[in-house]
Amino acid sequence: MSKKDEFIFGFKKAIPITMGYIPMGIGYAALAIKAGLTPLQTVGFSILVYAGAGEIIAVTMLLNGATAFAIILTNFVVNLRYFVMNVCVYNKVQKTSPLLNALSCHLTTDESFAMFSLMDESSIWTYVGLSLTSWLSWILGAAIGVFVLDLLPVIVTNSFNISLYALFVAILIPNVKKNYRIGLLVIITGIINIILQTIIGNWSIIVSTLLGALIGVYLINDAYFLTDDGGIK
Numbered sequence: 001m002s003k004k005d006e007f008i009f010g011f012k013k014a015i016p017i018t019m020g021y022i023p024m025g026i027g028y029a030a031l032a033i034k035a036g037l038t039p040l041q042t043v044g045f046s047i048l049v050y051a052g053a054g055e056i057i058a059v060t061m062l063l064n065g066a067t068a069f070a071i072i073l074t075n076f077v078v079n080l081r082y083f084v085m086n087v088c089v090y091n092k093v094q095k096t097s098p099l100l101n102a103l104s105c106h107l108t109t110d111e112s113f114a115m116f117s118l119m120d121e122s123s124i125w126t127y128v129g130l131s132l133t134s135w136l137s138w139i140l141g142a143a144i145g146v147f148v149l150d151l152l153p154v155i156v157t158n159s160f161n162i163s164l165y166a167l168f169v170a171i172l173i174p175n176v177k178k179n180y181r182i183g184l185l186v187i188i189t190g191i192i193n194i195i196l197q198t199i200i201g202n203w204s205i206i207v208s209t210l211l212g213a214l215i216g217v218y219l220i221n222d223a224y225f226l227t228d229d230g231g232i233k
Helices: 003-013 015-034 039-048 052-063 068-078 081-092 098-107 110-117 124-151 154-178 180-200 203-219
Strands: none
Touching: 003 015, 003 124, 015 039, 015 052, 015 110, 015 124, 039 052, 039 124, 052 068, 081 098, 081 110, 081 203, 098 124, 110 124, 154 180, 180 203
16 A cells, blocks of 8 residues: 555544544543633643643643642653554554654554554555644534533533543454454553552553553464554454
């Protein structure tokens, strides 16, 4: 496929993610406005930061009177997992460049990483199409949220955040049907994270991600095999 075809393929794969990001973006906007951010700040935060959980944590902390240092430090710890995800993504893709990697790393999220990791495709342009479309849909959700906030009941806007969990389920179920070990790995990683939260707090996300990846090497290794072109079968 050409770069254009690979990008369009990624765009199409991002459609399920956009269905979750737009309502979740609306829910985030509701919290941001409640915390005192202006509509421009709310949307700008989504453009520059682009970390769903991180943004929600930040505006919640802001609402509770946390200092800027505490908000930045918390987000730094929570979002460290993106270092791990980007390493995995750029180890998988082919025919890329440091510049393209640097420009696209801002677009990595849990959902785009999960979707791309479970795909056979290993093109950087497919990943860019997937992650860029997801980013734009998150921004669109935040923009919609600042305009419709006054038109919807609070209980409705707050319920939009549930879409994130539904999105993860939608991404995982088709692949769990193909290989139950993927679902087992998710459960194991979740349990590790819950246990570690009581011990090391927000660092549990990073540690459980690394431990889950290590377990996955042995748990799923004999179920998926790399092809000559770097894909997975």
